[in-house]
Amino acid sequence: MTDIQSCQSGSAQDRIDLGQARLLVKERIQSILHRSDRTVRDVMQHLAGSDGKAFRAYLLLAASADEAGLVPACAIDAAAAVELLHLATLVHDDILDDAPLRRGKASVHSLFGKKTAVLSGDYLFSLALTLIAGIAETHALRYSEFSRAIAQICMGELSQHRHNRDVDLSVFSYLRIISGKTAVLFALAMYAGSILGGHSETQSRRLSRFGFCIGMHFQLADDCLDYEVSTQTMKKQTAKDLAEGVVTLPLIFALAEKPALRDLVRGTDLDPMEIAAISKELVAAGYVGRARRVAQRYIDKARSILESVDGQSRRQLLGEILDSIAVRRY
């Protein structure tokens, strides 16, 4: 296939410092938004201006790095695409649960209206697809990797919605839901970065599993944090999941041992006082702690995968990311 290449075929000048690449991804997203439809531009300036850490984009860039810590230029577009995909799911997620705040700012939905929010999410989606099309047509990265991931994300979101207020949700089903809605995109980001960086299929599949574990931990930690922290530190309401009937691991553990909780969770009329009381109990009785230990297992698993990743600086870079994830408290 003549016009299919990995980024490694470019000259040394095409490789960029990781930190610089991270800035270039933000610039790339800004420039794409700048060329968009006027309404979309307003919505997206608002989104891009939020203090998101573009963590998925960073994972992709890190996975694409070589031993000198340099990343191929083509990883910029791929990283921007992954971040746009994530933003698209955020915008649609906002609509669904009527969240007034997202990353501490007013949600697109509350600010611009439901119609604009649905369309903007679709449009962000299409921007990501356009970037992916360019990458899939000129680099050794199959488009189906993206389409499969997108389908799995949708399945995860749908499954979570179907199990809203489901007091019989199993641990297994819960893990399958969060693997779809969160971990799959982390896995894709690291796989795509690795392939674009010219790493082997075997090494790239390893990074995919590494990314998957990071994603599982990321979501599990988020679900624990929802019960642990106050409105101020999280920039959102405490136990938002409970308020909206989203059943997560700490609650699954508690439901198994405290049947009295079942009717409370099934109802739609929990008041803030009840939510606060249940949250406090889940933390005090150790259910959140148990969920934290499940999360820790994914860190351990990621660390063991890391041992078989080639390249000392590469292992070190990924190890540092893992360490930062493991201690994350925001």
Next chain:
Amino acid sequence: MTDIQSCQSGSAQDRIDLGQARLLVKERIQSILHRSDRTVRDVMQHLAGSDGKAFRAYLLLAASADEAGLVPACAIDAAAAVELLHLATLVHDDILDDAPLRRGKASVHSLFGKKTAVLSGDYLFSLALTLIAGIAETHALRYSEFSRAIAQICMGELSQHRHNRDVDLSVFSYLRIISGKTAVLFALAMYAGSILGGHSETQSRRLSRFGFCIGMHFQLADDCLDYEVSTQTMKKQTAKDLAEGVVTLPLIFALAEKPALRDLVRGTDLDPMEIAAISKELVAAGYVGRARRVAQRYIDKARSILESVDGQSRRQLLGEILDSIAVRRY
């Protein structure tokens, strides 16, 4: 590129009769839905069960046909993808304008709730992408053709929404909106079919323009029908566009000559009696007729493009489609 091929490289047995292919597309969609998530399956059975004519899928199949009227097997997936894309936009469109009926049936949104509708639309989108990925990776059809079309559809929808109740909407802007929201997918369907059928790039671009004209006529005719027909024959409320503030060509013509209409259209409180009166006036004063004549121009344009399409049976098949479109009254 070793694994990239047009369907023409398949053996003669791989070619199917057009009518049979049309049935196979419906079966393909059903089988994809059958393997989906449970909630999605319910929603999609409901959608697939509606009496949609899968017209976009048919256009793709017709464009892929050879002189014997046979279509390549790979066109089935592409046709299913185009239809799924269309269904995805329908589901999201339903949410936006709170339409209680769609094709004479209750909308997904009114039946399953807003959250399920947003997610189901996203999921239908992802199913289409998965099919497209398979086609783009194994056939001579670039994925970017699809991603660009999807972006244009989103832009059309967003632009229409931004110009809601815009009494100064120009004819040019209106035509640009409907080209995005409708004609682009018709053009894509015919281009993709033609390429998969093994026809040349020049011939396929010609079919793309032919499809575009059909799409423009299709939407213009729909916008005229909205003023012309009653709830019973259309299976939806008369002048739904006017009720929702969607400014279409008959209204643009009327607004230019009847300043008194401006304040009525700007307001959000038009009652059914006022809507009926305005509709009647738009038809009686000939504004709908003028819009019909603009629609006719696209039929004429399509007919002139048809003259330079290769193959007598091919021209005849496409000519018959054009004739059926030109007299459509449903």
